[in-house]
Amino acid sequence: MDAFTTHTGVGVPLRRSNVDTDQIIPAVYLKRVTRSGFEDGLFAAWRGDEHFVLNQEPFKAGSVLVAGPDFGTGSSREHAVWALMDYGFRVVVSSRFADIFRGNAGKQGLVAAQCSQSDVELLWKLLESEPGTPVTVDLTDKTVRAKDLVAPFEIDDYTRWRLLEGLDDIALTLRHEAEISGFEANRQTWLPTTDPLQAV
Amino acid sequence: MSRTLAEKVWEAHVVRHGSGAEPDLLYIDLHLLHEVTSPQAFDGLRLANRKLRRPDLTIATEDHNVPTVDIDKPIADPVSRLQVETLRRNCAEFGVRLHPMGDLEQGIVHVVGPQLGLTQPGMTVVCGDSHTSTHGAFGALAFGIGTSEVEHVMATQTLPLRPFKTMAINVDGALQPGVTAKDIILAVIAKIGTGGGQGYVLEYRGAAIEELSMEARMTVCNMSIEAGARAGMIAPDETTFDYLKGRPHAPSGADWDAAVAYWKTLRTDDDATFDAEVHIDADELTPFVTWGTNPGQGLPLGASVPDPEQIGDDNERVAAEKALTYMGLEPGTPLRDIRVDTVFLGSCTNGRIEDLRAAADVIKGKRVASGVRMLVVPGSMRVRKQAEEEGLDKVFLDAGAEWRQAGCSMCLGMNPDQLAPGERSASTSNRNFEGRQGKGGRTHLVSPLVAAATAVRGTLSAPADLEN
Numbered sequence: 001m002d003a004f005t006t007h008t009g010v011g012v013p014l015r016r017s018n019v020d021t022d023q024i025i026p027a028v029y030l031k032r033v034t035r036s037g038f039e040d041g042l043f044a045a046w047r048g049d050e051h052f053v054l055n056q057e058p059f060k061a062g063s064v065l066v067a068g069p070d071f072g073t074g075s076s077r078e079h080a081v082w083a084l085m086d087y088g089f090r091v092v093v094s095s096r097f098a099d100i101f102r103g104n105a106g107k108q109g110l111v112a113a114q115c116s117q118s119d120v121e122l123l124w125k126l127l128e129s130e131p132g133t134p135v136t137v138d139l140t141d142k143t144v145r146a147k148d149l150v151a152p153f154e155i156d157d158y159t160r161w162r163l164l165e166g167l168d169d170i171a172l173t174l175r176h177e178a179e180i181s182g183f184e185a186n187r188q189t190w191l192p193t194t195d196p197l198q199a200v
Numbered sequence: 201m202s203r204t205l206a207e208k209v210w211e212a213h214v215v216r217h218g219s220g221a222e223p224d225l226l227y228i229d230l231h232l233l234h235e236v237t238s239p240q241a242f243d244g245l246r247l248a249n250r251k252l253r254r255p256d257l258t259i260a261t262e263d264h265n266v267p268t269v270d271i272d273k274p275i276a277d278p279v280s281r282l283q284v285e286t287l288r289r290n291c292a293e294f295g296v297r298l299h300p301m302g303d304l305e306q307g308i309v310h311v312v313g314p315q316l317g318l319t320q321p322g323m324t325v326v327c328g329d330s331h332t333s334t335h336g337a338f339g340a341l342a343f344g345i346g347t348s349e350v351e352h353v354m355a356t357q358t359l360p361l362r363p364f365k366t367m368a369i370n371v372d373g374a375l376q377p378g379v380t381a382k383d384i385i386l387a388v389i390a391k392i393g394t395g396g397g398q399g400y401v402l403e404y405r406g407a408a409i410e411e412l413s414m415e416a417r418m419t420v421c422n423m424s425i426e427a428g429a430r431a432g433m434i435a436p437d438e439t440t441f442d443y444l445k446g447r448p449h450a451p452s453g454a455d456w457d458a459a460v461a462y463w464k465t466l467r468t469d470d471d472a473t474f475d476a477e478v479h480i481d482a483d484e485l486t487p488f489v490t491w492g493t494n495p496g497q498g499l500p501l502g503a504s505v506p507d508p509e510q511i512g513d514d515n516e517r518v519a520a521e522k523a524l525t526y527m528g529l530e531p532g533t534p535l536r537d538i539r540v541d542t543v544f545l546g547s548c549t550n551g552r553i554e555d556l557r558a559a560a561d562v563i564k565g566k567r568v569a570s571g572v573r574m575l576v577v578p579g580s581m582r583v584r585k586q587a588e589e590e591g592l593d594k595v596f597l598d599a600g601a602e603w604r605q606a607g608c609s610m611c612l613g614m615n616p617d618q619l620a621p622g623e624r625s626a627s628t629s630n631r632n633f634e635g636r637q638g639k640g641g642r643t644h645l646v647s648p649l650v651a652a653a654t655a656v657r658g659t660l661s662a663p664a665d666l667e668n
Contacts, residue, residue, distance in 0.1 A: 016522070017515045018394055018494045022633040027612045031265065031279040033239035033286045045635050068515060070395040073428065073494070074631060075612075076330040077237065078346035096395055099430050100330060100344055107348035156362070157221030169348070170248070173356045176216055176225060180358055183215045183227050188462070190455035191229060192318050194259040194297050197448055 003166030009063030017068035072101025237328030268604035307580020317447025397429030408482035492523035550628035551579025569658030
């Protein structure tokens with residue numbers, strides 16, 4: 001995973017709440033067995049509408065998505081994060097994220113920046129009145145900046161540290177191999193295994 | 201110190217406590233796999249030259265992509281076929297038990313685990329699927345994870361997680377006839393909203409929950425994610441133990457006694473406190489249906505399509521306007537007047553034997569309305585077999601419904617079972633998102649009883665409407 005400290009790019013106002021992961025990428029695009037190329041499925045249904053924000057210049061080249069509350073609800077599909085990143089997004093700003101989406105984003109290096117809804121509204125107004133305004137997302141001081149607007153955002157400290165360092169979660173956990181083995185040695189013996197049952 | 205059920209299960213699985221901002225490391229007792237969210241995780245293991253740590257705590261089934269007709273033939277869609285074949289190759293390479301298409305234990309992953317007795321009280325259960333919350337019905341801590349986390353569990357059998365907050369959903373009183381577990385959970389979601397449970401584990405409690413069968417409890421816990429909660433739980437009791445006893449992977453003999461003794465401790469202490477509490481009166485519930493494009497946009501069947509102008513909150517009003525445009529509905533239309541094209545009975549929410557029995561009971565001796573197609577898709581091949589032994593297949597076929605093979609099917613339309621653009625369904629599944637059941641498709645979430653009555657009348661209906 002690449003380290004993330006600060007990013008500046010075109011902000012995209014998405015005035016919708018409850019943007020569920022079926023909207024971010026419909027199920028028919030989940031059939032790939034590889035990890036790349038999911039950008040074609042991003043907001044697939046909405047991109048058919050010429051008025052959709054990502055079909056407008058200069059938003060096409062956006063990399064900071066500013067969305068309504070409850071972003072990423074529904075299905076656990078990490079493909080939603082992959083599709084956003086494959087398209088070019090590095091940050092999503094919202095006043096509320098679904099838990100699984102937030103977790104998936106943190107694993108992949110997509111910053112889920114939680115701002116107040118009033119700041120989201122100010123960003124929307126700014127991005128709509130001055131399309132193409134660059135937005136800077138700074139993970140070191142946890143702010144979103146655009147022109148004169150400085151909006152603080154929340155992200156949990158551990159995810160922030162991992163993103164700043166660009167660290168792989170699995171490697172971090174495997175440092176605790178001895179504790180995992182110790183835990184396993186003390187599990188109840190009657191807990192089930194998936195080993196095929198012997199025919200009686 | 202007094203603790204809630206969720207806190208007890210959490211504590212019992214902490215491999216190491218994190219310090220400061222660092223999360224706890226939690227041990228995972230059971231990892232369920234399917235073809236959609238696992239291929240990139242297996243690839244990750246291979247790239248890093250890592251082993252799958254506990255294949256004996258891992259099980260896979262094919263469900264999301266599988267067709268529900270002609271399952272003896274190769275899957276027609278080459279992309280779906282590749283995904284299923286990739287799962288087969290990965291399971292063979294890493295030594296994971298797999299139930300492929302046609303196998304008696306194949307089916308939706310959340311139907312298969314419980315029916316094998318692999319899901320037990322007090323366990324931690326994960327799967328790359330948000331409806332893993334289903335398994336919480338047994339008093340397990342069960343939640344959906346993304347593909348990176350799938351890879352993490354494969355490699356370490358653990359997950360780094362921060363403790364959840366806890367929310368009690370108290371459902372007191374008793375359900376009226378014709379009102380089901382599905383109506384409880386749709387009412388809960390309408391009450392707390394699709395974001396209301398974010399960051400929480402929900403614990404469903406109260407007299408109406410205690411009265412529910414195991415399968416009905418799974419329906420309730422299944423849709424916890426639709427309220428934004430990763431997990432929902434119900435304390436295990438005699439209903440749970442009776443369901444588990446004698447299942448293939450349930451403990452037996454002295455192990456059974458030891459397990460039950462432990463399971464009986466898995467209750468929220470009387471003086472424990474929840475971070476939040478919600479109350480629902482079961483006596484006041486009636487059949488519930490959704491009118492919009494998120495599961496929180498639901499109302500009693502006797503109501504009418506709401507008028508967005510009457511909604512005070514700006515975001516909710518805009519969402520309602522967009523939903524009604526997408527759904528092709530006019531404010532003020534009685535929900536009972538909404539005509540459907542398709543009825544879907546199935547899914548991890550309502551694809552178990554009791555659901556099929558309940559719907560068959562309503563539809564027996566009647567006909568599916570002309571112009572309406574009804575798909576009946578059992579949650580697993582074992583459910584299908586049991587239904588056939590009970591003659592339910594005949595009931596559905598005689599009524600003019602289609603009797604299919606097991607899988608996720610039209611719940612998410614990854615296989616050919618999809619709505620056409622503009623088509624409207626009454627569906628026993630869990631999500632009414634735009635395009636969920638097919639591009640342009642319009643979904644109304646309902647219980648199996650409402651699904652069956654709707655199939656007969658052709659408009660959203662409850663069984664009581666058939667008597668008039």
